[in-house]
Amino acid sequence: MSQQNLQAVVSQVRRDIVRMVHAVNSGHPGGSLGCTEYLVSLYFKHLNHNSQEFSMNGIGEDLFFLSNGHISPVFYSVLARSGYFPVSELATFRKLNTRLQGHPTTHEGLEGIRIASGSLGQGMSVAIGAAEAKKLNNDSSLVFTLHGDGELQEGQVWEAAMYASAKKIDNLISAIDVNEKQIDGTTDDVLAMGSLRAKFEAFGWDVLDVENGNDLDAIDQAITLAKEKTGKGKPICLLLHTEMGNGIDFMMGTHKWHGVAPNDAQLVSALAQNEETLGDY
Amino acid sequence: MKKYTDSGSKDTRSGFGAGLEELGNTNENVVALCADLTGSLKMNAFEDQHPDRFFQVGIAEANMMGIAAGLTIGGKIPFTGTFANFSTGRVYDQIRQSIAYSNKNVKICASHAGLTLGEDGATHQILEDIGLMKMLPHMVVINPCDYNQTKAATIAIAAYEGPVYLRFGRPKVANFTPADSAFKIGKGDILQEGTDVTLIATGHLVWEALKAAESLNEQGISAEVINMHTIKPLDEKAILTSIKKTGCVVSAEEHNRYGGLGESIAQVITTNHPCPQEFVAVNDSFGESGTPEQLMDKYGLNAAAIVAAAKKVIARK
Numbered sequence: 109m110s111q112q113n114l115q116a117v118v119s120q121v122r123r124d125i126v127r128m129v130h131a132v133n134s135g136h137p138g139g140s141l142g143c144t145e146y147l148v149s150l151y152f153k154h155l156n157h158n159s160q161e162f163s164m165n166g167i168g169e170d171l172f173f174l175s176n177g178h179i180s181p182v183f184y185s186v187l188a189r190s191g192y193f194p195v196s197e198l199a200t201f202r203k204l205n206t207r208l209q210g211h212p213t214t215h216e217g218l219e220g221i222r223i224a225s226g227s228l229g230q231g232m233s234v235a236i237g238a239a240e241a242k243k244l245n246n247d248s249s250l251v252f253t254l255h256g257d258g259e260l261q262e263g264q265v266w267e268a269a270m271y272a273s274a275k276k277i278d279n280l281i282s283a284i285d286v287n288e289k290q291i292d293g294t295t296d297d298v299l300a301m302g303s304l305r306a307k308f309e310a311f312g313w314d315v316l317d318v319e320n321g322n323d324l325d326a327i328d329q330a331i332t333l334a335k336e337k338t339g340k341g342k343p344i345c346l347l348l349h350t351e352m353g354n355g356i357d358f359m360m361g362t363h364k365w366h367g368v369a370p371n372d373a374q375l376v377s378a379l380a381q382n383e384e385t386l387g388d389y
Numbered sequence: 390m391k392k393y394t395d396s397g398s399k400d401t402r403s404g405f406g407a408g409l410e411e412l413g414n415t416n417e418n419v420v421a422l423c424a425d426l427t428g429s430l431k432m433n434a435f436e437d438q439h440p441d442r443f444f445q446v447g448i449a450e451a452n453m454m455g456i457a458a459g460l461t462i463g464g465k466i467p468f469t470g471t472f473a474n475f476s477t478g479r480v481y482d483q484i485r486q487s488i489a490y491s492n493k494n495v496k497i498c499a500s501h502a503g504l505t506l507g508e509d510g511a512t513h514q515i516l517e518d519i520g521l522m523k524m525l526p527h528m529v530v531i532n533p534c535d536y537n538q539t540k541a542a543t544i545a546i547a548a549y550e551g552p553v554y555l556r557f558g559r560p561k562v563a564n565f566t567p568a569d570s571a572f573k574i575g576k577g578d579i580l581q582e583g584t585d586v587t588l589i590a591t592g593h594l595v596w597e598a599l600k601a602a603e604s605l606n607e608q609g610i611s612a613e614v615i616n617m618h619t620i621k622p623l624d625e626k627a628i629l630t631s632i633k634k635t636g637c638v639v640s641a642e643e644h645n646r647y648g649g650l651g652e653s654i655a656q657v658i659t660t661n662h663p664c665p666q667e668f669v670a671v672n673d674s675f676g677e678s679g680t681p682e683q684l685m686d687k688y689g690l691n692a693a694a695i696v697a698a699a700k701k702v703i704a705r706k
Binding site for chain 1: 420441442444446447449451452453454455456457458459460461462463464465467482483485486487490491492493
């Protein structure tokens with residue numbers, strides 16, 4: 109898909125995100141909007157995947173694991189828009205009996221979800237297991253993950269990071285959403301983590317910085333380069349420097365939209381800033 | 390009375406190791422993970438014979454549970470191995486989200502459960518693990534009684550699709566069940582038929598229950614003995630059939646009285662056929678250092694304690 113068409117998908121996904129969280133007055137728009145370009149680029153351009161016939165095992169397919177499950181709105185929108193399940197189902201987000209639970213789950217059988225996430229810090233371990241299974245199966249496809257930067261405060265992430273380099277999990281590309289914000293404030297204020305590049309390099313990873321993690325061209329180049337770096341004995345880390353709430357002016361530059369839904373007037377403003385390109389659900 | 394003979398005492402963890410070794414040769418999807426306790430878990434044979442299917446994760450149990458969950462995505466059947474304490478309490482949230490809620494086909498294999506771990510003391514003697522695991526939806530909980538049954542259970546759970554907690558121990562105990570008999574998940578084994586009291590035991594307490602039944606028989610009391618190796622799903626039919634005959638029950642387990650087998654049995658009888666029950670279990674305390682025999686004696690987990698509980702419960706009928 110062309111970059112121009114990807115931008116049209118991004119605009120529609122942003123509309124989906126704010127409409128979903130507005131409808132139930134709950135959910136996490138900030139991080140969802142910050143990662144929209146990355147997930148759109150991944151699912152509409154880079155992943156080798158079969159959205160028409162979902163299989164849990166994903167043999168011969170690239171796999172993606174969302175570790176920071178609270179950004180489920182962007183995940184659900186991208187999955188639906190890429191054909192895993194009907195776009196109309198986005199209207200059920202967080203409602204009773206929905207398959208689109210507040211945080212993603214396999215429990216309800218939603219196509220495209222391979223693990224539950226929400227309690228933070230677990231996705232990299234799961235992805236490593238899936239990557240190990242691919243090696244055992246002589247399956248040369250790749251495993252991708254996405255994590256929040258605040259999530260890196262969970263110790264399990266570093267257990268997994270240590271394992272991935274020690275055991276040469278070189279079919280794994282882990283992206284970190286570096287928006288430098290978490291619920292209680294900036295990551296520096298809450299628990300400063302220092303240089304993430306230095307940390308991942310010290311843990312034996314090949315690290316790529318994407319200075320503008322909301323720029324489709326920069327993301328495209330970074331994923332392309334990351335793929336070229338696979339198979340060389342090291343796991344790959346993409347540090348995506350993003351803007352939380354990207355694409356909606358009043359949600360940017362603050363941590364306050366981490367888990368807050370827009371009101372009616374704010375929804376109108378948010379939608380006015382993002383063109384309806386593929387048809388609202 | 391049926392006569393049971395100890396064919397030569399063995400540790401149940403070696404039964405796990407033997408079962409895993411057999412699975413390694415019969416099921417290529419079986420993989421094993423260990424957190425720096427390969428020798429203690431008796432996983433060496435599997436590691437030696439299938440190094441490509443063995444994952445040494447180091448002292449990082451949370452990561453191990455996540456990797457195990459991920460390996461199922463790709464069709465593998467992962468068996469994780471570490472002590473019971475580190476298999477449950479230490480990694481409860483990882484098991485809850487990545488394995489139980491996600492309904493992954495992971496077999497959590499836990500050695501050194503209970504007091505019989507011995508001298509290492511309470512930090513390693515988990516007495517709450519059955520409760521932790523049985524509370525998780527989807528989770529099957531199994532605590533086999535001897536070497537042969539642990540081997541059979543290990544092989545059986547590979548053929549079952551879904552998460553399983555398999556609990557076993559460190560000490561050498563009587564090996565009395567037949568070798569290579571099929572293990573049926575969720576089906577209690579009636580080892581003795583009796584009419585005065587039902588003794589329902591799990592794990593290392595099953596042999597003690599058999600000894601207790603012999604002692605009771607010598608005193609003119611007819612005890613039925615059920616080996617309840619599967620705590621969840623619980624064989625309610627076996628429990629109810631027996632207590633309708635005997636009218637009382639003693640549960641016996643190497644676990645806290647809260648959260649264990651006895652509590653599950655109590656729920657079955659109070660909702661179906663109320664009758665007196667006595668609990669042979671640890672009375673809401675931590676363990677301590679000592680030999681396994683000393684500890685089982687001090688905490689009242691042996692044949693003598695079961696005999697005393699049986700007499701008490703019969704008097705309450």
